[in-house]
Amino acid sequence: MTLRKKTLITIGLTFLVLIGVLYGVHRITITDGFKELEQEDTELNVQRTLNIVSAELSELSIRAYDSASWDDTYAFIEDGNSEYIDTNLVDGTFISLRLNVMLFINDSGDIVLGKAFDLEQESEMAIPEDLNQHLSLGDPLVSHSDLENGVKGTILLSDGPMLVFHGLF
Numbered sequence: 068m069t070l071r072k073k074t075l076i077t078i079g080l081t082f083l084v085l086i087g088v089l090y091g092v093h094r095i096t097i098t099d100g101f102k103e104l105e106q107e108d109t110e111l112n113v114q115r116t117l118n119i120v121s122a123e124l125s126e127l128s129i130r131a132y133d134s135a136s137w138d139d140t141y142a143f144i145e146d147g148n149s150e151y152i153d154t155n156l157v158d159g160t161f162i163s164l165r166l167n168v169m170l171f172i173n174d175s176g177d178i179v180l181g182k183a184f185d186l187e188q189e190s191e192m193a194i195p196e197d198l199n200q201h202l203s204l205g206d207p208l209v210s211h212s213d214l215e216n217g218v219k220g221t222i223l224l225s226d227g228p229m230l231v232f233h234g235l236f
Contacts (some may be wrong), residue, residue, distance in 0.1 A: 124219045126233045130164050144173050145178070148184070156182055158189065165231070168194060170202070176209050179203065197224045201231075208233050 134140060143151035161184035171179040183194040201208045207218050219232040
């Protein structure tokens with residue numbers, strides 16, 4: 068083997084070893100570091116999202132409790148008077164409370180009144196069809212084991228997730 072071939076082989080092997088070392092350093096320091104940063108960022112964003120959803124659910128429960136605890140609301144559930152609807156279930160109520168759906172359900176699990184509102188279009192809309200799947204007697208959204216427990220969380224509808232709250236007041 069000539070000196071020229073030995074030199075070319077040595078330079079080539081050195082070049083391949085350097086590329087391997089650089090790849091290893093890159094993989095260990097940069098790629099793994101970015102994976103760790105991405106994981107931390109994702110966890111932080113998920114926690115932020117959970118905090119926002121939790122705050123929205125807390126607000127929703129306060130708004131629901133505020134409306135449901137009125138004597139007029141209790142009376143409406145019992146007698147279904149139209150004056151309550153005309154006074155309290157106007158478009159402005161949905162806008163100010165930031166609600167899309169309000170359902171009034173009596174102790175028997177019957178819907179006394181249901182109304183849905185599109186906040187973006189600011190107009191009345193139909194109650195989502197697949198919401199009815201969650202409204203049967205015995206479903207956690209309608210039935211509770213005792214007066215202290217309510218339900219709050221999300222349900223997945225065909226149009227997307229919906230925050231829900233239902234409690235006994």
